[in-house]
Amino acid sequence: MMRTGLLRHTEHMDFLRSVPTFKGLPEETLSKIADVLEEAHYNNGEYIIRQGARGDTFYIIAKGKVKVTKRNSKTQEEQVIRLLQKGDFFGERALQGEDVRTANIISADASGVDCLVIDRESYLQLISTLDDLKQIYEDEEDKAGVDSEYAKLKLTDLTMIATLGVGGFGRVELVQVNNDKNRAYALKILKKHHIVETRQQEHIMNEKKIMIEARSDFIVRLYKTFKDRKFLYMMLEACLGGELWTVLRDRGSFDDSTTRFYSACVVEAFVYLHSRGIVYRDLKPENLLLDSTGYIKLVDFGFAKRVGHGRKTWTFCGTPEYVAPEIILNKGHDISADYWSLGILMFELLTGSPPFAGPDPMKTYNLILKGIDAVDIPRKVTKNAASLVKKLCRDNPMERLGYGRGGIREIQKHLWFDGFDWDGLRNRTLVPPFVPYVKSPVDTSNFDDYPEEEDNPPPDDLRGWDKDF
Structure with missing residues (x-):
């Protein structure tokens, strides 16, 4: 019985460590929270939370899936916003004292859903600061309003x-x-x-x-x-400034300041994704598009995956020159693989080519496994830039800058970014290093010309795998 209790406590601790709300809390505090967590089971289709109801409870999903819905103010119909699964959490606003539920949470698993539960009173007795609470649903209402246009x-x-x-x-x-x-x-x-x-x-x-x-x-x-x-x-x-790769191809390489701006845009994209437990896995200049103002945006999420916090995935994917060593070795990977690729991107933007590039993928992978310290970094790369590249491209994912207790802010605080106007970037008041010429909403001059499609139409596919697309 004691052994079962210890195992349950350990499992609860693991769940708490995976939730951004509790990340960085002392182990002693986590242990106390784990002690007061209660287990609750909900049958398939059962409402765990109802929109508009009052509540004082926070939930972590231990098993199964739930769907999040919101009631359309015009039609009164419920619209599915997202699905949550094991390791995800909801109801965190209740811990902040905001007790009116803004969405429905419904059990959506044939075998039911198991949740770990803590109420506000118990939580407040254990911890005094609520600054790190994540407000996952804060913009859901805005999302629904914008998308209704389409x-x-x-x-x-x-x-x-x-x-x-x-x-x-x-x-x-x-x-x-x-x-x-x-x-x-x-x-x-x-x-x-x-x-x-x-x-x-x-x-x-x-x-x-x-x-x-x-x-x-x-x-x-x-x-x-x-x-x-x-x-x-x-x-x-539509981002009509074209691919960053095209600009890099035409210029050969970028200076420190230009690379810093584009790298910072990527960091901000990662801040958004990683806070939601999403790993991107396909960073490269071809997947960075310039809008008409000169800011860049991440595109092509074919390899992106919501892995949750503190969890790994084992799918082999990515562009060979940008693949992290743990992906090659099939050790499992998480958001730290994105920090590796950020270091590779910096190197390519500064020099014109990635640090690991063999004549075929296998030779490229062998070069990657030799490590960043085996790479000769050109003299034109500044000392601080080289330092950041090396700290991002450590063989051990746990040692990469951004993966420590300070999170991605460790990257933003690196000397290479010293003096960089992060607020100006987020507010889009910072002047970009290059503003593409876009004369109209249909100006395609920043893209290559392509012939009209001549292929025969592909066969029909009616297998139904895309029913939720």
Whole structure:
């Protein structure tokens, strides 16, 4: 019996460590919180929290899944906002004294949901500071309001203007909504048959789920999705400044100041993603788009995954030159893999090429496993820049800057960023190093020219794996 109790206490401690709310608290305090956690079970379909009701309880999901819904003020219908699973948490506003629930939480698992529960009174007796509490749902109402603009939009309402990109997956087209010539969007068109052939179904569904929720000035917006018998469609924010890779190709490399600005934009995107337990896993200049103001945004979330806090994933993915050693060695990886890739990006922007680049992927992986200390860093790279690259590209993920107790702020406080105006970046008042010329909402001059599609139409795919797309 004692052994069972100890195991349960250890498991509760592990859950608490994975929640940003409690990250950084002393072990003694965590242990006390673990002692007062209660276990609760909810049957499939049972309401755990009701919107508008008063509550004083915080929940961590120990087993199963729940869905978060909000009532539409106009139609009174419940709209599903997101799904939460083991390790996720909700109701944290109750610990701050805000006791009116802003969303419904409903058990959505056939075998039911198990939660670890703590009430406000017990919590306040154990801890006095609430500064680190995360407000996960603070902008959900805003999200629903913005997206309602596109709720009734149909694929037939879009007019194709030009091609922005072509790949094995399909194409990206610049489109406009009928009768609105002042705005344009990027329509990513994916061949369903190709997705199945390359076994990318889960990746595509992850991409949709993560991007449709994302609200960051440093991440490309996904406004709406469509599907038919042959294709999936993602209607995205159009960033008409083109790819950062194109600018890098034309210039050869960037100076310290320019690299710092673009790296900082990536850091801000990671702040947003990592605080939500999302690992990106595909950082490279090709996936950084310039908007018309010269700020960059992360795009292409095909490898992104919500792993939760304190958990790892084992999927092998990424661009060879940017893959972290723990991915190559199949040791499991988490957000620290993104810090590795940030170091690689810095090196490529400063020098024009990544530090590990062999004639084929296997040789590239072997170079990566030799480590960053085996790389000759060009003299033109400043001492502080080289220092940050090396601290981000440590072989041991636990040793990487950004992964310690101070989190990603450790990167922002590094000497290379000394004096950098982070507030100006977030407020978009900081002047970017390069402002692309974009003369209109349909100006594609910053993209390469692509021929019209000549392929035969792909076969239909009616297997239903994309029913939630």
